[in-house]
Amino acid sequence: MxxxxxxxxxxxxxxxxxxxxxxxxxxxxxxxxxxxxxxxxxxxxxxxxxxxxxxxxxxxxxxxxxxxxxxxxxxxxxxxxxxxxxxxxxxxxxxxxxxxxxxxxxxxxxxxxxxxxxxxxxxxxxxxxxxxxxxxxxxxxxxxxxxxxxxxxxxxxxxxxxxxxxxxxxIEPTRYRCGPSARRGTRARLGIAPDAFVVAGVGRLVPGKRFDQLVRAVAAVPTAVLVLVGDGPERARLLRLAAGSGAARPVRFLGDRSAEEVPTLLAACDALVSPSREETFGLAVLEGLAAGLPVLHASCPALEELPADHAPGAARFDGGLPELTTALRALAAAGPVRLPQPRAVRHYxxxxxxxxxxxxxxxxxxxxxxxxxxxx
The missing domain is CATH 3.40.50.2000 (Glycogen Phosphorylase B;)
Incomplete structure (x- = not known):
């Protein structure tokens, strides 16, 4: 055919x-x-x-x-x-x-x-x-x-x-199983300290993704660094916001990256956040779960259409800045973890x-x- x-x-x-x-x-x-x-x-x-x-x-x-x-x-x-x-x-x-x-x-x-x-x-x-x-x-x-x-x-x-x-x-789940060496190597390339709490945001830099909320939340979390993977028309505004947020640690704007690069970038991170209030699927959330990260999301139909026990590492928040900041502070205080790939990843x-x-x-x-x- x-x-x-x-x-x-x-x-x-x-x-x-x-x-x-x-x-x-x-x-x-x-x-x-x-x-x-x-x-x-x-x-x-x-x-x-x-x-x-x-x-x-x-x-x-x-x-x-x-x-x-x-x-x-x-x-x-x-x-x-x-x-x-x-x-x-x-x-x-x-x-x-x-x-x-x-x-x-x-x-x-x-x-x-x-x-x-x-x-x-x-x-x-x-x-x-x-x-x-x-x-x-x-x-x-x-x-x-x-x-x-x-x-x-x-x-x-x-x-x-x-x-x-x-x-x-x-997604291709096996591609996201990266070991400690990938974490250390990627952090070294990005100039991120081994003990930093690294938060990932993945997606197009457009207003609907609400990455401005993520920039503000990370700026309020001690030791936190934000890694944004993606590009789009909001890049310049987000750069200005990051520069004026009072954060001592710069946001890493990595631009568009290939699908092959994303797993190793996530290996360097400690959590993934998807702040968009409206998603049609929520692929970035699944990628974070496949990489073993705790994930915070405001909307993810992929998970909402499955039983809750299929993704124990994911937590939904209302999209507001105070709740997101509190959740990130709790994850940072708990320290880095690597979770097993949940059933949701295998399902998709x-x-x-x-x-x-x-x-x-x-x-x-x-x-x-x-x-x-x-x-x-």
Whole structure:
């Protein structure tokens, strides 16, 4: 089975990292060959995919209204003679569904990675945005939500329940088992003292992630250092906030890092905090748990959809600064610990996601073939 993944960009965001991990695992669940086309920004994840032997194309799309990209994408799909086209992220979903149907591919799957109550992929959710999404969703056969929360929102929009599938994001748990030498080495490279209490924040530096609360909370905890992994438009404001917070210890802004680097960076930390009040899954929380860290989170559908005993190392807080500061002070006073990987991490193994998607591909392709009388 030949599958083409179409994604808006291949920078180091969560959806992009998920795609790379899935493409690595999908062939293990059947005779599946994956290619990838990015509409824009063939960044670090494109390099990672190529290193894994995946063919990556770049459409060179100039913007949301670059309609000339549509015939280029249609031709690429037709040339590849793909059995399934799988789109990721909003823009790729709109253009990819149209191009797939124009190219004669009837088995079209789309994953919705980041749909909140009022925002989609960090941008305000408007009536025209939702209208265009729903109009093109009808051209597909299956829509995948990364959590039950996202599936619920899509049903509220009017996406038919029979086309909706929940396939949670996943991680590769074994990659996060780093020993004491990784902790010492990473701290030495970052210039962090061995006895410092190190707090991690992982994600895009955008307002919705509320990393400003984390900067303020860490500044109020003696011996604490904050390590922020990610980049985005809030970087300059967070830098100014850190400089004026009165903290004697600087915040380490590490920028975007590859998926391969994140486990060793977390090995240097003592806790992970996810202060965002609205998440569609909560991948960073799972990464922290996989690394054996105590985790504080304001929102994490991945854990909220599991029994509480699946993640004993995670604690939810209300998102307020006083509660977060108190919780961090308690963790710092308790001293560094390394917890065993909880059941939640095993539940969200990337292999399970790949297996579920393989089954969706097969069913979707069979249904499309039956609808077309067995011909493309």
């Amino acid at each position: 030949r599958v083409l993944h179409v994604i808006t960009g291949l920078g180091t965001g969560g959806a992009e990292q998920q795609l790379a991990a899935l493409v690595r695992r999908l062939p293990a669940h059947g005779d599946i060959v994956c290619d990838v086309i990015t509409l824009t920004n063939p960044g670090a994840v494109a390099d990672r995919l190529r290193a894994d032997g995946v063919r990556v194309g770049h459409l060179g799309m100039a913007g949301n209204r670059d309609l000339a990209a549509l015939p280029r994408l249609t031709r690429a799909i037709r040339r590849g003679r793909y059995d399934v086209v799988h789109t990721h992220l909003y823009r790729a979903g709109v253009y990819g569904r149209i191009a797939a149907r124009a190219a004669g591919v009837r088995a079209v799957v789309a994953t919705e990675h980041s749909l909140g109550e009022e925002r989609i992929e960090g941008r305000p959710l408007t009536a025209p945005t939702r209208g265009l999404y729903l109009a093109t969703e009808r051209l597909g056969h299956a829509t995948v939500a990364v959590s039950a929360a996202v599936a619920r929102r899509l049903r509220q929009w009017g996406v038919p329940a029979e086309r909706l599938h929940v396939v949670p994001n996943g 193994d990337i292999g399970r996601a790949a297996e579920s998607l393989t089954e969706i591909y097969r069913r979707t392709a069979a249904r499309a073939a039956a609808t077309a009388g067995g011909t493309r």
